[in-house]
Amino acid sequence: MKESTIKYGIMGGTFDPIHIGHLVLAEEVRNKLNLDKIIFIPSGNPPHKDSKNVTEPIHRYEMTLLATISNPNFEISSVEIDRTGKTYTVDTIKELRQKCKTNAEFYFITGADSILDLPNWKNVNELLHLCKFVAATRPGFKLKKMEEKIKELEELHNKNIYTIIVTALQISSTDIRNRIRDGHSVKYLLPESVEDYIYKNKLYFKKNYKECW
């Protein structure tokens, strides 16, 4: 008997920190594309980023775990943070394919910024054959530029790229980090468990942060 195909959404991102926008997006893509599971993959050491400016992988992993644990359709993988050296998405998808015993179809979900940079990714042609891409963006964000670029990519690689506009993505990790640094509230922008984790581990505070009583 032919095995049925399992459709996985792969949510790749720095998640520094993960917030409600990421979670709403994942759930929305899962519903719209009829996916079975979403696997969150906190990025390891992507080629375009200086790891010194990013929070330690273990914290980003823990926060992603806390944020996703209550949803049975969400899973998390440490495949990238366990890898040494630069982490490339093409290697991640190949590793996931090997791990999957069943017939699997992958949908890589990521921000529009990253999609615009796709031509610079490692083995992009191979990658676009290994998985489908879902580009998520905030309302109004470089929409025209993104559409043009996506059309170009689709024609060049003869592949379809899904786009999705998510209002909740108005929330941004950068804004959350700035708010915490400036002592402003981040309530309701991220799950309470993640907020607690941030305060407990004193993430995103000024370097000279001291407790005041």
Ligand code: NAP
């Ligand atoms: P990022 O810095 O985490 O995010 C870039 C932008 O997209 C930010 O505005 C971010 O918003 C948003 N975003 C992040 N994750 C998202 C998601 N899953 N869905 C929707 N929006 C999202 O992203 P990045 O470091 O560029 O990496 C994104 C993914 O692409 C990672 O998995 C990374 O490994 C991969 N990547 C691979 C290569 C390569 O293989 N050569 C190169 C670049 C990136 P927030 O700040 O609010 O999260």
